[in-house]
Amino acid sequence: MVKLDQIKISNDGLTKFFSPIEADIMDALWESGDMLTVEITEKTNIPLTSVAGTLDRLVKAGFATRHVENVNGRVRYVYSAAFTHDETANEITTRVLDSLVDAFGEVAVENFARYTGKNK
Amino acid sequence: MTLLREIDCYVSDCVIHSPFAPYIGLFAAASVLMFIAYxxxxxxxxxxxxxxGAQVSMTAAIAxxxxxxxCNRMVTIELYLAYAGIxxxxxxxxxxxxxxxxxGRLSARQLSGLIEWxxxxxKKLTNATVYYFDSAVPRAFSSGRSIFVSLGLLEMLTCxxxxxxxxxEAWHIRHNSKTPLLRQLAIMTLTSHQTSALESLADEFAAQVVSREALASARAKLEL
Structure with a gap:
């Protein structure tokens, strides 16, 4: 989960900030919108027992939301991403940049400037 | 040291001359024997x-x-009695x-508000209320006169x-209400090896009330 002390810089893509299962679930939610638990397990190809605890954590941390639906006397969770992919990227970036500036001050800011220069 | 002196004072001054003294010795000895047996x-x-038995004898000896x-210098024993009582x-x-x-902790709600059956x-099996709580992890357990199931469990299992x-779970509640003190003692004395026996009795009951197949497939799903 996105905790600044647990960023794994050498990992690929979202797994820098999320565990692989969390990243798979978030990708699925961003891609498909509202999803039932079954749909998530099918799409991510991860068994329910591994997904269940992770879903609880994602909801608790505020990255995913869920509500309960009662379909023909059967109870179903419906999941969706709490924020869009871009909003989440924005949130993570801000937090990481803040911590860099906090730690290195001017040096960090100079490096950002170099970055914006490169992009242009 | 003051504590030891105080205890020595109880024994030599206060207790030894009392007509009750032999009974104290008797109960204390019984308690020690039963602890050894334990x-x-x-x-x-x-x-x-x-x-x-050891607990009861020791409490009797102290009482x-x-x-x-x-004499009235018996703070330690008063404190111990208060501790034991509370x-x-x-x-x-x-x-x-x-x-x-x-x-309260699980923010559980009555399941009847969500699904009725x-x-x-x-209710047909025992006097208990079914509660559900918000978690995708399939879990079921009972406490007191309540059965708790997670929404993940409701989602995953067939009727x-x-x-x-x-x-x-209803069997556990029945069993608890029959022998609450024994069960409590079993936990206190760490003799709960019998939990597996309790579980298989509860399973036996579930197999009779519903069916062996349903029980087996529920188990298989939960232990995946």
């Missing part, structure tokens, strides 16, 4: 009874020495309302499988 014995129920005392009350009453605490089904799980 450590020597293997079978859970034997250990259970010797432990309970009698309390009565036998002729902790026994807590140990025997907390399990009775622990389900209330769980309801499980509560009706459980028959859920019936089997509820019957299993």
């Amino acid at each position: 450590f020597a014995l293997q079978r859970p129920e034997h250990r259970l009874y010797t432990f309970a 009698i020495s309390f009565i036998a005392m002729t 902790s026994s009350i807590i140990m025997f009453t907390v399990p009775r309302f622990y389900d209330r605490i769980l309801i 499980p509560s009706v089904f459980v 028959d499988e859920l019936r089997a799980v509820l019957a299993h």
Whole structure:
């Protein structure tokens, strides 16, 4: 989960900030919108027992939301991403940049400037 | 040191001249013997009874020495009695309302507000209320007169499988209400090797009430 002390810089893509299962679930939610638990397990190809605890954590941390639906006397969770992919990227970036500036001050800011220069 | 001197004073001044003194010795000796037996014995129920017996004898010995005392310098024993009294009350009453605490902690709600039939089904087996709580992890357990199931469990099981799980938990509640003190003692004395025996009895009951297949498939799903 996105905790600044647990960023794994050498990992690929979202797994820098999320565990692989969390990243798979978030990708699925961003891609498909509202999803039932079954749909998530099918799409991510991860068994329910591994997904269940992770879903609880994602909801608790505020990255995913869920509500309960009662379909023909059967109870179903419906999941969706709490924020869009871009909003989440924005949130993570801000937090990481803040911590860099906090730690290195001017040096960090100079490096950002170099970055914006490169992009242009 | 002052404590030792104080105890010595109780024994030499206050207690030894009392007509109750032999009874104190008797109960204390019985208690020590039963404690030795508790450590020597293997079978859970034997250990259970010797432990309970040792506790009761020790409490009796303390209570009698309390009565036998002729002096009033007995702070330590008063403190010990207060401790023993309060902790026994807590140990025997907390399990009775622990389900209330769980309801608050899990923000559990009555399942009848969501789906009707499980509560009706459980009511037929025992006097208990079914609660659900917000978690995708499939779990079911009982406490006091309440059965708790997670929404993940409701989502995952078929009606028959859920019936089997509820019957299993209902059996636990029946069993608890029959022998609450024994169960409590079993936990205190760490003799709960019998939990596996309890589980298989609960399973047996569930298999009878619903069906062996439903129970087996529910188990398979939960133990994946």
